[in-house]
Amino acid sequence: xxxxxxxxxxxxxxxxxxxxxxxxxxxxxxxxxxxxxxxxxxxxxxxxxxxxxxxxxxxxxxxxxxxxxxxxxxxxxxxxxxxxxxxxxxxxxxxxxxxxxxxxxxxxxxxxxxxxxxxxxxxxxxxxxxxxxxxxxxxxxxxxxxxxxxxxxxxxxxxxxxxxxxxxxxxxxxxxxxxxxxxxxxxxxxxxxxxxxxxxx
Numbered sequence: 001x002x003x004x005x006x007x008x009x010x011x012x013x014x015x016x017x018x019x020x021x022x023x024x025x026x027x028x029x030x031x032x033x034x035x036x037x038x039x040x041x042x043x044x045x046x047x048x049x050x051x052x053x054x055x056x057x058x059x060x061x062x063x064x065x066x067x068x069x070x071x072x073x074x075x076x077x078x079x080x081x082x083x084x085x086x087x088x089x090x091x092x093x094x095x096x097x098x099x100x101x102x103x104x105x106x107x108x109x110x111x112x113x114x115x116x117x118x119x120x121x122x123x124x125x126x127x128x129x130x131x132x133x134x135x136x137x138x139x140x141x142x143x144x145x146x147x148x149x150x151x152x153x154x155x156x157x158x159x160x161x162x163x164x165x166x167x168x169x170x171x172x173x174x175x176x177x178x179x180x181x182x183x184x185x186x187x188x189x190x191x192x193x194x195x196x197x198x199x200x201x
Contacts, residue, residue, distance in 0.1 A: 003151055003199075004056055004129070010198040011110025011127060041122035045087035046078025047095040048112065048127045048195070050151060057148035059130070060184070061098060064144045074184045076191070077101065078123065087111060087124035099146055100137040105130055113194045117187050125191045149179045155196040160189070 001009075049059040063073050077095040081087060088111075092103040106128040115123045138146050153159055154177060161176045163185070175189035184192070 003155070004050060004052070006199050007050070007127065007151075007155075007195075008109045010195075010201065011112065013198070013201070041116055042120055043081040043087075043124070044079060044121040045081055045091040045094070045124045045126055046076035046191070047091040047101075047106070048076055048125050048191070049095065049101065049106065049130045050127065051132050051148055052129050053132050056151040058151050058154055059099075059101075059136075059146065059148055060182075060188070061138070061143045062145040062147070062182070064140075064142060073186065073188070074182055075188050076125070080121075081124075088126050091124075091126035091128075098139050098143050100139075101130065101134065105134060112191065112198065115187060115191050115194065123187065123191070125195070127195075147182065149182070149184075153177075153179060154184075154192050155199055157196060157200070160193050160196070 051057045051059055059077075060074050061077060063075055077098040078091055079094045079097075081090040082093075085093070088108055092101075092106060092108075095101040095106070096103060107130075108126060108128045110127050112125040112127055115125070117123065136146055138144070159177050161178075162173055163176045164173050174186050175193045176183065176185040177189050177192060178184070
């Protein structure tokens with residue numbers, strides 16, 4: 001079974017066992033932010049685009065340094081779910097807006113575990129397969145760069161580091177994954193670690 005086939009099968013499972021290196025993380029509150037978990041979250045979605053190369057890769061973006069929130073960070077294409085949309089529609093729309101990825105080029109294979117952020121969003125990762133070498137065009141106002149990371153690298157637990165930093169006077173723990181010159185951390189890394197846990201289960 002190929003890695004993509006294992007990924008597809010993992011998304012069909014409802015119950016996934018805990019993993020020793022990465023238990024289920026619903027979101028930032030599971031890392032002891034020192035505050036009460038919110039009662040309500042704004043629904044959002046991201047697209048996790050798997051590029052169908054002989055060695056599959058994952059398409060990621062680096063946000064521009066001028067954005068008001070999460071400037072310069074690595075992220076999946078995504079954003080809020082608009083009224084009348086579901087997670088899939090929102091993820092495909094955002095990918096089109098951010099990197100000109102045509103919705104019809106995406107084969108959606110499932111949804112991964114929701115992730116609740118400290119900023120008040122409940123993000124649904126929508127996993128899709130896309131052809132290689134599409135003529136993507138980053139939106140200048142939002143996306144500084146588009147790049148690919150080997151899927152095997154992202155899903156390998158040996159590349160997942162649990163880090164600690166001071167945030168609002170408290171220790172904050174978060175996942176971090178490095179690839180070449182790119183630092184993948186926080187919410188994006190958390191969703192990847194959850195996905196890796198599913199595939200390994």
